[in-house]
Amino acid sequence: MELKPSGSLKIDTFSMRIGDIEGVELDRLHALSLSVGWPHRAEDWQFVRQSGQGFVALDEIGRVLGSAMWFAHGTDFATVGMVITSPRLQTLGAGQWLMKRVFENVVGRDLRLNATRAARRLYLSLGFQPEKTVFQCQGIARAQTSVGAAGIRGDIRRLSPSDIPAAIALDAAAFGVRRAALIERLFAHSAGYGLFKGDTLNAFALCRPFGRGHVVGPVVAETDADAVAIVRPHVADRSGSFLRIDTHMDNGEFAAFLSHIGLPVYDTVLTMSLGRRLPDFVIGGATTLTTYALASQTLG
Ligand SMILES: CC(C)(COP(=O)(O)OP(=O)(O)OC[C@H]1O[C@@H](n2cnc3c(N)ncnc32)[C@H](O)[C@@H]1OP(=O)(O)O)[C@@H](O)C(=O)NCCC(=O)NCCS
Structure with missing residues (x-):
């Protein structure tokens, strides 16, 4: 049958x-x-x-x-x-x-996450509040010697393990929470450049393998010009290959720089929080340091 x-x-x-x-x-x-x-x-x-x-x-x-x-x-x-x-x-x-x-x-614990469009409704229903858009910028990196090359306020140097404590302090001032273990682990997987005035680290950018290529982050600096100055050497190192940067910057010199170097906005996610807002999201916050690029969407 x-x-x-x-x-x-x-x-x-x-x-x-x-x-x-x-x-x-x-x-x-x-x-x-x-x-x-x-x-x-x-x-x-x-x-x-x-x-x-x-x-x-x-x-x-x-x-x-x-x-x-x-x-x-x-x-x-x-x-x-x-x-x-x-x-x-x-x-x-x-x-x-x-x-x-x-x-x-x-x-x-106060919570923070970066929500994809698919997840927004889920997090809203759990009480998370929208904070800021993250621009996921990615593409084939093009070294651009002219953009942001003028007027660097200090010396750009490769970071070494001895710079970890200073990087942890800068990250904590910008992010609002001390992430010592994470920054230390990121250092072990990343190349890093810092902007120094004398022996003092004023800004830094890490870059590590991730996904289809490399990701630059975190990037911590006081000004757009400083942020551009410390990301530029990573772009030169990765020129011609896939690079990604996740940033809250929607305009200004840093955002313009990303499109000049071949990393247009590919997608956006939304930073949301539950509980206390961190200082970098409070207008007029005490810090002059800014997280120009996230470590990653997952890690913040
Ligand atoms: C985002 C994701 C984790 C949600 O998981 P899920 O198993 O679908 O979630 P749930 O079924 O528990 O849904 C939670 C809420 O969202 C709503 N929802 C889920 N998917 C929805 C859709 N496509 N359209 C409308 N509402 C939706 C549900 O109705 C529910 O709402 P309620 O709490 O008001 O009833 C899942 O879609 C996913 O893995 N997406 C791809 C990866 C991703 O984007 N992850 C998020 C990283 S931040």
Whole structure:
């Protein structure tokens, strides 16, 4: 007897369990981020996993169908990122479920994240407030010797491990929270340039392999001109290859510089926060230092 299969098949919804992200093979995490079109390599997952904590959603046979992470700094702040649910699960409540598990672990902390368009509604429903747009600028870098080359206020030098404490202090003044362990880990994976006046570090920019090429960030400086001056040598190093910078700057010399060097705006995400706003988002804040580029959308 020949059975003709029907044209459709109803699959029951299945149950999921929560797991620690720590024990999961990197290639399974990589497959999850590929399923939503993210550029992360297995190495990029390894870096974020070393930098924070998180959960995965697993189905009955151990497939990874979702993830959510947090990156704690000090005792009262964390960023949230790598929030993904597999396309076949989306809009069924798995994102909410994962975020609520994260919330249980960050009680008492102010939170910040960078929300994709797909995630905005989820975060709004969890009480996050919109702060600022992030411009994801990327492309094939073109070294531009003329732009921003004049009037550099100091010496540009390659950073070494001895500059880490000064970079941590500048980052903390700009970001509003001290991220010592993260900056130290970023140094280990990055090339860095700093703007020095004498022996004092006044601005810095790191650049590391990420996704399709390299990412420049964080970039911390007092002025657009200083930020351009410390990003320029990275652009020269990476000229002709894929480079990315995530920035809150929507106009001014730094934003114009990014399009001159071949990194137009590719996409935007929205920085959102839950709890206290950080000083760099408060108009007239005390600091003169600004985070010109994020470490990454995930890390802030
Ligand atoms: C963003 C993402 C994690 C959301 O996960 P999810 O499993 O779909 O989330 P949920 O099902 O829990 O939905 C949460 C809320 O968003 C709403 N929602 C989700 N997708 C929606 C859609 N496409 N259109 C309208 N509303 C949507 C849900 O109705 C729910 O709203 P409610 O709380 O008011 O009921 C998922 O879409 C995803 O992985 N996208 C790709 C990767 C990404 O952008 N990650 C975010 C990084 S910041």
